[in-house]
Amino acid sequence: MISLHTSPLDQPGTGDAGGMNVYVIELARRLAARGVEVDIFTRATRSTLPPVVEAGDGLVVRHIHAGPFEGLTKEELPAQLCVFAREVLRAEAAQPSGHYDAVHSHYWLSGQVGALARDRWGVPLVHSMHTMAKVKNDALALGDHPEPAARVIGEEQVVEAADMLVANTDLEAKQLINLYDADPGRVEVVHPGVDLDLFRPLDRARTRDDLGLARDAHVLLFAGRIQPLKAPDVLLRAVAVMLERDPSLRHRLVVPVVGGPSGSGLDRPEALATLARDLGLVGSPGRPDVVRFVPPVAQADLARWYAAASVVAVPSYNESFGLVAAEAQAAGTPVVAAAVGGLTTVVDDGRSGLLVDGHDPRAWADALARVVGDEALHARLEAGAVAQARRFSWEATAAQVLAVYERARTRMRESVS
Incomplete structure (x- = not known):
């Protein structure tokens, strides 16, 4: 998994950490519980962060040095895509050949790196948008800034490159198809989950x-x-x-x-x-x-x-x-x-x-x-x-995402043949 602009280990609720952070770490944990080894690549934002964090059985978070540790806004991160991608490729090169079976990127910045990894490693790319510039700009809040054209172009490139796109809802799937010209056959709706053991009624x-x-x-x-x-x-x-x-x-x-x-x-x-x-x-x-x-x-x-x-x-x-x-x-x-x-x-x-x-x-x-x-x-x-x-559980999300990975592998094999 690639989550360039925010670490799944960050505290949600401030900075760029929010629902996507929860999504990445919870999905990764449930995949690991199913026997899938997961490496999450994210950008290091503090010099004290260890290069590798064992976040659970079969789950590793890798902090990549790309640009200054602090002070970079999300809008400034595109300038660090090349160095981040280089370090991701270098980390893979240290592993046995064929170490990764798939790449799942989160947010458009990560998708840019994921598209490069897909072509370099010969593995399918699955992408989750989480938010989309065209949608945000259509419903801009008072006092908010419109998303730049560079992001719109970057998102369009990722949509074209991905073997499969994971949409959170039917509406998001329609937005991908109607606003980004995504192939309907490459869009799969998978609802995120809730930790029903943690979030439950209390006295x-x-x-x-x-x-x-x-x-x-x-x-x-x-x-x-x-x-x-x-x-x-x-x-x-x-x-x-x-x-x-x-x-x-x-x-x-x-x-x-x-x-x-x-x-x-x-x-x-x-x-x-x-x-x-x-x-x-x-x-x-x-x-x-x-x-x-x-x-x-x-x-x-x-x-x-x-x-x-x-x-x-x-x-x-x-x-x-x-x-x-x-x-x-x-x-x-x-x-x-x-x-x-x-x-x-x-x-x-x-x-x-x-x-x-x-x-x-x-x-x-x-x-x-x-x-x-x-x-x-x-x-x-x-x-x-x-x-x-009860309609939403991370276990169900993980099972469905695994099926999307398999579909992505099939699509990639078919495109090569």
Whole structure:
């Protein structure tokens, strides 16, 4: 596997680490459990990182030195593709001939390296886009930057080079075909999974006690990277509308924002905190704080936050899948999500959560108030959330991806013959 721009060992929720990091490491672990040896190549971002990390039985993460360890943005990484590719090829050359059977690249930068490895090693390339520039640019968040033309061209090249493309949802498959002219026969839909052992319902009262949350609070949780694409500001504006409509809610509403600045959010890392103050969501004498900012947490701690929440809000402008929504539902917590991208697959509207068209704070306030204000609805959504999450498991994902690898090998043999 190639995950050039972000390591699967990085803490999700800040920088460039997010759902893709979880996807790569969890899929690799499940493949290794099936007897598949997996090497993950990623760029070293600290001089102290060991060249090789044994991440489990049959699973190795290789840190490649390519460019400065720190300070490079994702937009600057294309200049390091050549040196990264050279080091990947050098690592393979130290192995016995035919050491690798397939390459699975993640994100377009990795796909560029994967295409070179495919041709050099004579093995099939399977690629996962995770996000696509054309899709992001069509649904650009206010204050976000459009993806550059170089990325669009690079993605088109990877789509053409890959033997098989893994799409997270039917919608993503259609986008690959319609926007990138992908051959439908080379696109396979495989849903990402959820760690159902880790993300599961917990005793809500006890979990809230542990996290310092009132047992009777309406806890509206945002978890993820703080950047315009993820739209945490929509949640804050919706909460302000809820308080304007019913000021008595102030003593019950708690809005934890779990995550750190990322992407274009790094341009103004204090913007969300400033917005919270401007909206009156930060306390003053006699007025409790509504918003609580929590730094990124480990997956086990994130599972507790999900389980403690009344609702998890996912107001993103686009999501290729939406792991936060899937994990929250596995914890038995209803989700209110934007009706975009993969979220329309992950959230069963009216059964495991509610989907909201658009990003109007008033519409979001309506949906959030409906879930926390109707106990019967909340109970139905809790049960539906757990049932919906069972549709997604990493074991099923690994089995299907293995089948995609075999299809890619067959296609490559046929193309050679």
